[in-house]
Amino acid sequence: MIPSIPKLEDYGLSANYGFLPEHPPLARLENPYYAPWETLLENLGLLVKTQKVREWIDALPILTQDGLVSEVEQRRAYMMLGFMAHAYIWGGINACERLPPAISIPFLSLSETLQIPPVATYSTVCLWNYSLRDPSKPVDDPENLESLLTFTGTEDEAWFYLISVAIEARGAPTIPLMLEAMRAARDDDMQTVKDCLNIFSSRIEDLTLLLKRMHEKCRPHVFYFGIRPFLAGSKRMAEAGLPKGVFYDTGSDDDCYREYSGGSNAQSSLIQTFDIILGIEHYPTGQKKDPAVSSLEGTAPPPKHNFIQEMRKYMPGPHRQFLEHLCLVPNIRSYTESRRDNSELTTAYNKCLRALEQFRATHKTIVARYIIVPASRAKQATLYPEASKTAPIRNIAGSMALESESPPAGGGRGLASNEAARNGLKGTGGTQLMPFLEQSRVETLAVAIGDGMPTKAESSTTPHPPSPNGFVKTCKVNEFEDYTPPAVGMAGSWEDNNDGGGLCSY
């Protein structure tokens, strides 16, 4: 029997907001029992900057989740604990490998309740961490959003998270749209499939436009030295100071070191939904699809245990289960393949692949600018300190490089430390980032059908209907064709955003 198409409501998903909650997240736990957490978090930026955060957390009472009466409150508590945990681990000169019982006890139990690991995930910093400036205005406008919590209190950090929130909101209507396409494919209603694909490709182009707005309010050196170190996890983080991971101290004999990946947008269910619907397959980095092992025609490929699949473990349980269900349904690629003689259909399908590939190419350019360039500058400054034009500021944990564009003295901490950079730049998820991202981009085009692949120039689109959450725009991705990062000094040439893993090889 062909598996049913998943219903959004069975997985707590919203037709308008997708993986974002139906209503903006709770901004505060009103029960006074949780006041010690709320008070600490109101002052998080200052506590981190003055290196007092561990002291304050050590003085917290041990609270349990028993006073949380709804899932909305549980999510708020989970994200508060994620911020406190990472501020505790990374908020000093050196990483701290033990989390005290006041964090570990409620964090471990909430993680079980919400079926999501006890670490700062994409849900912590993005999905469950925003409010609307004007509730009557749309969620897909980052100017209308605010982050509830940040480590640094900077606009850069909020903007970094809010671009993702806006992307989730603007991408959300494509989920019911493409479920409809899957239904139409089942009925061999080709016109509907084509119509859906045409809207889908222009929507993906909208997301690329939003991604390109990252630079408006998030400065690369602030991100790399000031924000990113707090997002790191405990897996493969030996060079950053956590050789065994993190010890979650609950006072029990069963306590142990645990290793988790840090927050990453790879934990966003939205982009993974796109991959599944379009039949895009990801393989472990450095590995290509084995032609001898062909996946069953018409069904999703067997799990390849690439980092992208691994990241599903870091999604809220119902979101992960939605993806698992979606994988069982015949995807749009298998339908297009079965009707490959229809060039309108293959063109519409390939256009979606091109749009998603362009999204990933833009993303690579951003990663080069926000990670590779600052890392390279820090390394240069350490090797040739006298050649550095401006005097580097002191390496004050938590406020590093927020005031100066110069790398902090001695590089930075944690993920921004020279030690970490020397052993190969890693994503907060622990990936060897550029080869991984390049492969992911290439895999997006690899499933194209026939020779109808539009060139980059042909892939810009015409106006499309307004979204239910307010965004009306004529999209033309290529109007940003000259989108290149600003001058980067000693970092070499970044103009070609498709230049692959070579960026990493210094």
Ligand code: HEM
């Ligand atoms: C300054 C901004 C950003 C930086 C520096 C950045 C960096 C990275 C890095 C290093 C990875 C590799 C995985 C890891 O180890 O974590 C990654 C993966 C990923 N990022 Fe970003 N990212 C940024 C913004 C975004 C935004 C706004 C999105 C919006 C959707 C996004 C989407 C993704 C996706 C989907 C992946 C998984 C790989 C893929 O599917 O191709 N990133 N990112």
Ligand SMILES: N[C@@H](CC(=O)c1ccccc1NC=O)C(=O)O
């Ligand atoms: N993987 C990225 C971090 C990252 O993209 C991220 C981390 C936590 C929450 C959201 C993220 N992405 C964009 O908003 C890095 O290595 O810097």
